[in-house]
Amino acid sequence: SQQGEEDPQALSIQEGENATMNCSYKTSINNLQWYRQNSGRGLVHLILIRSNEREKHSGRLRVTLDTSKKSSSLLITASRAADTASYFCATDTSNDYKLSFGAGTTVTVRA
Amino acid sequence: DTGVSQDPRHKITKRGQNVTFRCDPISEHNRLYWYRQTLGQGPEFLTYFQNEAQLEKSRLLSDRFSAERPKGSFSTLEIQRTEQGDSAMYLCASTLGQGTPLHFGNGTRLTVT
Numbered sequence: 748s749q750q751g752e753e754d755p756q757a758l759s760i761q762e763g764e765n766a767t768m769n770c771s772y773k774t775s776i777n778n779l780q781w782y783r784q785n786s787g788r789g790l791v792h793l794i795l796i797r798s799n800e801r802e803k804h805s806g807r808l809r810v811t812l813d814t815s816k817k818s819s820s821l822l823i824t825a826s827r828a829a830d831t832a833s834y835f836c837a838t839d840t841s842n843d844y845k846l847s848f849g850a851g852t853t854v855t856v857r858a
Numbered sequence: 859d860t861g862v863s864q865d866p867r868h869k870i871t872k873r874g875q876n877v878t879f880r881c882d883p884i885s886e887h888n889r890l891y892w893y894r895q896t897l898g899q900g901p902e903f904l905t906y907f908q909n910e911a912q913l914e915k916s917r918l919l920s921d922r923f924s925a926e927r928p929k930g931s932f933s934t935l936e937i938q939r940t941e942q943g944d945s946a947m948y949l950c951a952s953t954l955g956q957g958t959p960l961h962f963g964n965g966t967r968l969t970v971t
Contacts, residue, residue, distance in 0.1 A: 751900075778957060789862070789949055789962030790901065797957075835900050837960075844889070844956040845914065848900035 751779075751836045751849030759855045766823040768852040770836030771816075777839045779812055779819050780846065784833045793821075793834075826856045860884075862963035864950050870969045871940055878936045879966045883952030890933050891960065892925055893949040901949055907933060940970045 751772045760766050770779070778797045782790040796803045796812045796819065803810045809822040823830055833853045837846040863882045871877050883890045888909050893901035904923065905915045909930035922940075927933040937944055947967050951960040 780959060782960075782962075787964075787967075789964045790951075790960070791962070792959035795957075795959055837900075839957065843914065844953075845891075845903055845906060846960060847903065848893075850898070850900050 864963035881950030887952035
């Protein structure tokens with residue numbers, strides 16, 4: 748079973764717009780990570796946020812974490828066609844370092 | 859850092875045949891993971907190694923699946939008597955240790971006919 752669930756399942760936006768996707772999880776975590784996957788490729792790590800952090804930025808990416816609601820969001824600002832991909836959240840729970848992935852959000856950026 | 863490499867990229871096999879995939883992790887990474895991903899889903903954990911020790915294997919993994927990591931370097935994943943339900947992308951990832959990001963290979967896509 749998968750720990751995290753992303754919402755929405757799919758998102759289509761115009762180039763230059765912002766994209767927001769959410770992740771909810773079930774058990775307490777050490778950290779939460781976001782990954783990107785282009786079609787037919789492996790996953791690429793984007794950002795890691797620890798359980799004691801509330802917000803983190805990396806370039807055009809902004810991640811928030813609300814441990815009281817067991818949820819996280821990923822915001823991509825000023826989207827580009829190259830941002831077209833699937834985005835996954837992954838949780839690292841307290842017992843072991845075995846990331847559990849959600850089903851992902853597929854983002855399509857229209858030129 | 860040449861990244862994680864996986865071989866082959868694609869494998870088509872007939873039901874009942876055995877297949878073996880190889881993963882070469884980033885050289886200084888002591889943890890290595892195998893995941894399976896089907897279309898429209900996120901990666902599903904299969905097993906992981908710390909150095910040469912296989913520390914955990916998913917309960918979802920049948921005994922037709924076996925993985926090794928001799929000498930704590932490359933790893934192989936073997937599937938015996940393949941079934942159509944084994945068709946998926948098999949992803950390998952490595953990392954330095956707990957709390958550090960996973961580095962994924964580009965996967966091996968298995969099609970069982």
